Amino acid sequence: MINTTLISSQVLATSGVQFGTSGARGLVVDFTANVCGAFTAAFIKVMQQNHSFNTIAIAIDNRPSSESMAAAIAATAKQLNIDVVYYGVIPTPALAYAAMQQSIPCIMVTGSHIPFDRNGLKFYRPDGEITKQDEVSILNSDCQYQSIEVLDDLLVNDSAANLYVERYTRMFSDKPLSGKCIGIYEHSSAGRDLYPQVFEQLGAEVISLERTDTFVPIDTEAVSDEDCQKAINWSAELKLDAIFSTDGDGDRPLISDENGHWLRGDILGLLCAEALKIEALAVPVSCNTAIELSSKFAKVSRTKIGSPYVIAEFSALATEFNTFAGFEANGGFILGSDIKVNDTLTKSLPTRDALLPAIVVLVAASKVNLSTLVKQLPNRVTASDRIKNFATQRSQQIISKGVENPQQLLAQLGFTEQLVSCTDTTDGLRMTLQNNDIIHLRPSGNAPELRCYAESSAETAAKGYVSRVLGKVTSL
Template identity: 25%
Template sequence: MEQKKLEKRLFGTNGVRGVVGKDMTPALALSIGMALGTMRQGTIAVGRDTRTSGPSLASALKAGLLAAGCDVVDLGILPTPALQFIVREHFDAGAVITASHNPPEYNGVKVVEPDGTEMGDEQSIVLEGHIFKGDSHFASWDRVGRERDAPSMVDEYVNSVVDSFPSDTGKGFLVVADPGCGAAAWTTPEILSRMGCRVFSLNSQMDGTFPGRLPEPSPEGLAPLADLVKATGARFGVAHDGDADRAVFIDDRGRFLEENRQFGLIADFICRERKGVIVTPVSTSRIIEVIAERRGCTVCYTPVGSIYVARTMIDLAHNGTEVAFGGEGNGGLIYPKHQLCRDGGMTAATMVALLASSSQPLSSLVDALPHFYMIKEKIREKDAAGLIERLKKAFSGESLDCTDGIRINREDSWALVRPSGTEPLVRVMVESAFEERATQFYDEIKHHFRD
């Protein structure tokens, strides 16, 4: 049941990504398409976000699938969770051309399994093997695939999200949406409007140059959204990354809602009615443990990456364990009653339902949450494996979790040290209810670095 990270050469935790023309090329997209077509014969859905390089990479990916004998349905521009929902309902696999939150010069490919989840490590390694060995299947001239366009299928996703809530749940609400010129430029405003909200939008045109802000919805980039929320008296503002599998919020006072606190707030709402396990990576704030205990739920930790969260949720459910909720502390939340992937559109809709159930504004609900102080740093370290071993020895008398790197758990604090998969550095996170203790713990950890 426990999910372990396996070593891959091309795929990261969320597909293949790189700078277009350097790391991410049509030739690579073609080879991914052929390898996927070799592994998943049938009808494959393809979609993309708004990046300028999307059409060329999508064309190459589709060419590979067609050459391998697969039929292709092009869904056009749509959020990644929309494609995942549609694949689960209709197709044999899928792929989306996106680099999510990365800058405009990046692009990538996420591969989606028939159940709508991202391809896991084991199958990704098999796919990589076909690429590196060059043994993908070529269909004969009379067996090549056919292509058709189906951009209107995104309506099924919108309908499913809206139908998850009572009619007019957001009646009387004024909200502001900032899709960041990305894949949710139409879907999220449409979802909120159909829930009864009056919606103001900015950065709602599909533009892969991302003129309004970068695809990562940072506090600095969302300053115009915060200004508009305050100017209009909106209940909240919601923003997405490039492919809208994540959502982040601005409260009614114009404050950026830190994503771990967002996770805690929505988990508290979900777990009022749905009991069971909350699944989340080892990098998530302890606020989730506090909320889980309050609502009679438990927490299961996974390696960092939404695919490990989703796969663990599937494994737990198959073994008869009730799964209440899942997600990461970055705005990527998973609603098992809807689908087992991060879903920014569902998160925006859930926030409407949450506020409709309360007489308090979002700012008051946020201020009532437990407070934790978190330090996040990236530190250069050539020998990350050696560092992890030194930390294991130095803190051997404490509670250790080696699910992903090493997490050291104390009664009032915890620290996580995990190597980067792409750079000679490690990521360090330390959290405590007290700033002074977090700082002291961080200094203890840093003492063991050698670079």
């Protein structure tokens, strides 16, 4: 069998795989062994420019295609004389945390919340997520590697899973969730074997819900009507205090109150940051303005959507504040600084994490209902949804016209009675109306989808904006 010498930049240029808001994403059929090899070779070369290492770590989600992609990554790393530690199926933040403790790079094979016919790769430097400039360097790297003809089986190392569980169970010396009954909607989440351990060690009774070997693409920013009804039914039937779940790779949380009502991710992030007494925040422009209205933080910086942009803002916050963090509308909490909880040091984890906000907020609600904590926040409600299979170019054209004449776009969307008071083009087009309600359109960075976000003082109004906009935009 003859191996062919390949050049990473040439392979990637014709692969059909692109970087999105967080990682490289594409169709499974485009993630061939040699495309995975190209990303791996280029990533290692870029990392070697500023870091010294002889090992990389790999983990995967439960998608049918993920294991073979990991094997291709491992095969390429070995070609380049880099050892591989394979952690199997674990949450993305568990992989990132374990690799950071060893000061080595890592690659997570996951498509997060997108459908199973797609997949992706997330890359981490020894100190956290790669930057947007790192992405450019990876795509342009002319690293040579050999075509991959044989994929070997990988042996699973359990240490990262154990370390992740310990990170959160050691935060509390007592059992702060004693008396609480928590349902875990397991579906196909990468962390489904770990979450019961954590909540049980914190004192909770755990009930596992709807585990499946079929991959479920849960989007925590656009929860399906079916999953909303499931949570309500589970809470009523099982008398649950909360339900916890995540997206496919366990970096975006989904948590319900005692009534089975899912919390919006940015509300969960706000409650977590408040409970941790975080001084300063970096959050995407799409997040709820209740963050500023709460007056709980010395500074709130708004960024483009995507964890790399939030993390990039941490360097500025670090010059002014001792504790800083970020979160996204999808609920992923990004701990930018070390913090102390109950006199226990918890190290920073500059990547999205689903488990930290869930634990912290449930502990904060240990003496009251979770819904009570939410009601104490400023009365601002957000809603969001998306149109699937909506060409990115078409989304961009609609938004470009809206930037030129936002009032005209608003009228075309059916809101002739409303006036635009100001716009924000940080990421897409975010229109604030004269009544302080918000409509925000943005192409997804991960898939051909058009997302709509809305904010109002009433849930029905926020949902109404999203429904009307997505109903009208297809005819523009």
